[in-house]
Amino acid sequence: MADYSMMIGGAAGQGVQTVSETLSTILTRSGYYVFSIESYESRIRGGHTFTLLRVGEKQLLGARRSLDVLVCLNEETYERHIHKVHPKGIVFGKVKDQLRGEDIRVFSMDFEGEALQLGNKIFANMVATGAVLAILGIPLQKAQEYLQEAFGKKGTEIVAKNEEALKRGAEIVANFGLEGKYPLPPYDPTPRYLVSGNEALGLGALLAGCTFYSAYPMTPSTGILNFLASRAQEYGLVIEQAEDEIAAINMAIGASYAGARAMTGTSGGGFCLMCEGLGLAAMTETPIVVVDAQRPGPSTGLPTRTAQGDLLFVIHASHDEFPRFVFAPKDPEEAVNTVIRAFNLAEKYQVPAIILSDQYLADTKWSYDVFSVQERPERPLLPNKVPKPYKRYALFPDGVSPRLFPGDEHLVVADSDEHDEFGHLTENLLIRKAMQEKRMKKLELMRQEMRFPFFIPGKDATLLGWGSTWGVLLETRRELQKKGKEIGILHFSDLYPLPRGLQELLAGLPTPVVVEHNFTGQLAMLLSRETLLAFPKRICRYDGLPFLVEELTEKVEEVLST
C-alpha cells in the first residue's frame, strides 16, 4: 500500500511552508491522506525549517522518520537530513556529494536558478512543488486550480508564473526519468478534510458560540487568534489583542459575566500570567475556556517546539483550591468537539475549563474522510423560578447557583473577595466555609461528566498517553503488531477531574508504559495519585520534537526488553 514520507527543508523565508501548504491541499484534494508536521524556528528569515509530509492511501495518524523523498531548498537541509533517507530514496535540490555509494539517488536541481529564469527567485518553492507532484505522478490540473485560489488575488500574472514554475519542476523530474517513481493509486474522488489543530480549536470556539476572544500573541497558540479574527466579520465576533495575558483573561471573564461565551488562548508563559485570573473565574464562578498550547520551557523556552509539560501545572494553577476542567484533545477532529464540550461544561458548572494543546497538535495537519462534529452548544437551563431577591451565589444543594446576566430586572453582584450569597464581600468565616464547600462540591459532579480513556487491550504491554500523542501511539501499535507484539493503548483526553473507575482498569493492565513529552512523566504521577498504583516504565521525550513512529517503536521495544 502506497505510504510515502517526504521532507521539504530550507531556511525561513524560502517558502517551505508554502510548499507544504500547497502539497497538502493538492494531495488531499486528489483523494489521498496527508499528515504534515511543521518544524520551524523562532525567526522570520534564515535558520532551518522543514515540513515532514506523509501521504498515503489510508488514514495516517503520525509521522515517520525514514524518508522516501528529501527536497533540499538549501544545502543545510541536505547535510542535516540525508542520513534519514532510506535506501532507494530520492534526494533532490541543492545537494552536495552526488555519489553516496548507496542506493540513494541524488539529483542536483537548481530551484532558484530555474525560478530566476521565470523572473523571480520566489517561484523556487513552486518549482520544488511541481517536482514532488511529478514524482508522485499527480497530474498538474488540481494544482492549477489551487494556484488560482491561492494566488488569484495577486493577479493573473502571478498565477501564470506559479503555474510555469510548477510545470518546470515537473519537467525536470521527467528529464531525470523520475516521473511517477513513487506512484499513488488512481485518483479517488472522495472529498477529504484537511485540518490543523489550531484551525480546529478556532472552529470549535466558533461553533460553540464563542463571541468574545481576547489573547496576547504567543506561539504556538496564535493560529487560534488568526482563525477567529478571519471569521470575526462574518459572524460578528469581538476579537481583541490584549496588552498582556492578564488583560486577556480578565477581558474574557468580563465578557462572560456580561453574558457572552468567552475564550482566551496562550502558551505556558502566558498561562503563568493568567493564573490569578483563573482563580478569579473560579471565585466569581464565571465560566471561561482557556487554551494552553504547550511548548518546552521553563520561562521562554523553545517557542516553536512541542511539549506536554504543563499538565500538572494547569491542574494546580492559581492559589488555594477550586474545581476546573482540563481536557487535551487527541487530534483536530476531537479538538473541535472538545471546545464545544468545554464551553458547555464550563457553563453548566460555572467553572473555568482548560484545553491543553501543544505545538504538535496546533501546527499539524490531518486529513479526514468524515469530520464529525457531534457536540452542540447548550446553555444550561435555569430553575423555573429564580428566588427573589436574586442571590448570585445562592447555596443550592449541588453547589451550582442560578446564573443571570446584568441588564435584566435582577442585580448581579460578583466578587473576587470571599462573599455571601448575594455576592457581597464578607469576612464571616462560617459563610467562607459554606462557600468553599459550595464551590468544591461541584468537583464530584464534574467527575461524572468525564469520559473514560480510549482503550485498546493488548497482552504484551499497554502504552499510556494523553493529548496529541494518540495518533503516534496507534501507529506504533501497528508497527509492533507487524513484529508479532500485541500492544494495547490507554489514551486520555479528559484529564481533570479523572473519571471514576480507573483503579480497576489500571490495576489489570499488562506492563503499562507511559509515553509523554515531558521529563518526569506527569500523567504517570497523576494516575499514581489517583489510583495509588506505580507506573515505573516511562518513555519521556523532552527535546522539543514530536515522537516519530520508528523512534517510538524502538523505544517501546527497548523498555520492554529491560
Place this chain on the structure above:
Amino acid sequence: MTRDFDNPQVEIAWCPGCGNFGILRALKETLEELGYKPQQVVLVSGIGQAAKTPHYLKANVFNGLHGRSIPVAFAIKATRPELCVIAESGDGCMYGEGGNHFLHAIRRNPDITVLVHNNQVYGLTKGQASPTSEEGFTTKAQPWGNLAHPLNPLSLAISQGASFVARAFAGDIEGLKGILKRAITFRGFALVDILQPCVTFNRVNTYSWYQERVYYLGDDHNPHDQIAAFERSLEWGNRIPLGVFYMNPKPTYEEKIRERTLRQRNVFDTEVFTTILQKELSRFL
C-alpha cells in the same frame, strides 16, 4: 429616605471621616439624577478601600482583582454596549498594579468611566507609598521617605489624547457631582481622578491641605486644546486645578465594532449551528 442606589444591606467598612464617603454619596446622587436605574449600571472595581465602593451601592457589581478592573469593564461594555459601565478603584489599583491596562484603555477608547479615588497612599494595606505619593512621603515600608517621583495621571492621559480627562475633590460633593455627570454622559473613555483624603494613613494630603490648594478651572480654559490642557495638568503645588481638563471626542471602541457585532446570531439555535458547520467544513475540503 432610601434612594434607588442606596444599599443599606451592606455594612460600610471605611474609617469614619474617610474621603470615600463623599465619593460614594456623589456617585449615588449623580446616577439617580442622570435617571439611571440600578439595573442599567455595572460597577467594576479592583481591590483596595476605594474598590469596595460598588458594594455600598445598589447596582450590578463585578468586584475583580487588584489592578484589573479596566479589562473587565472594557469587555462588559464591548459585549453589552447598552449598559452604563464604570470602573472604580484606588490610585494603587489603577495606576500601579493596573497601570498597563490604564494606558491601553486610553488607546481603545471604550465608552466607560474610570473613577480613581486618589488618596496618594495604599489604604487597605495600611499606608505604603502609592504611585501618586509625594517624594519624601514616609511610611513603614519607606521609612527613609518615598524615593520615587509621583505619577501625574492627568498629564499622562492628556498626552495620550484620552477622550475625557478631569480631576475632582471628594471634599466638594457638588463640584464632584458636576464632573461625574459630565464624565458619565461623555461618549468615550472618561477619567476622573478624585483627590480623596485618607484620614488614617495620609497625614500630609489632608482635607485642609487640599482645601487650601484646590480651585476650579475657569471659562478661560479651553478643554479642546490639548496643549493648554497638558500645561494646566502640570500645575501641582500651591494651587491644584480641578475640573474638566481635556475633551477629545472620537469614535468609541463599541462604535467601531458595531457593524460587526450586529451580525451576531443566536448561537444556540440548531439551524444556525448546522448552517455554520456546513459552510465552515466546506472550507476545509
